Amino acid sequence: MKVRVDNAGIAALLARADVREAATRPVAERVLAAAQSIAPVDTGAYRDSLRVETTDRGSAVVAGTDHAVYVEADHGTLARALGLTTKG
Template sequence: MAGYGQTYIDFNESVFDEILNSAGVRAMCRGAAEKALAAARSNAPVDTGAYRDGLAVETVQHEHRTTYMVVGHDPKTMLVESQTGNLTKALKAAKS
């Protein structure tokens, strides 16, 4: 309970759950992840192509919303990322 001069806000969690899980919000988040994936693939260093081809968008379900992550499935993904920072650069490019 708020004391004198303090504000107390009681959020309706179900309204936020409904908004965050709506088709529009999911599509917007998925679109941002796809944009980052496209940037990561276009700037990926290519030796055999396995790193670039192993990049994908994965859905992650949280308690109140769904998020999307760009991940690498190639065994040498961590090595490539440590040397190039490709995914970090792709995420920064996707913000623009």
């Protein structure tokens, strides 16, 4: 059996924003749900600011508070959420 990969065809698909979005949005939504469930809560501002955004590379989970960088440095919420969604 031989498999021939159409690299140009794959590149053409990945160049389409709708294809990138369709491929990445479901994963981003799962990461978002996991992050919201494990986010540390003092005022709730960090957890409530988590959202999925469309980027030039597909979908991404972002936090929209000024102190998100400190929460991530202390707790690693988004990294842990990604790990929770890729196991098993």
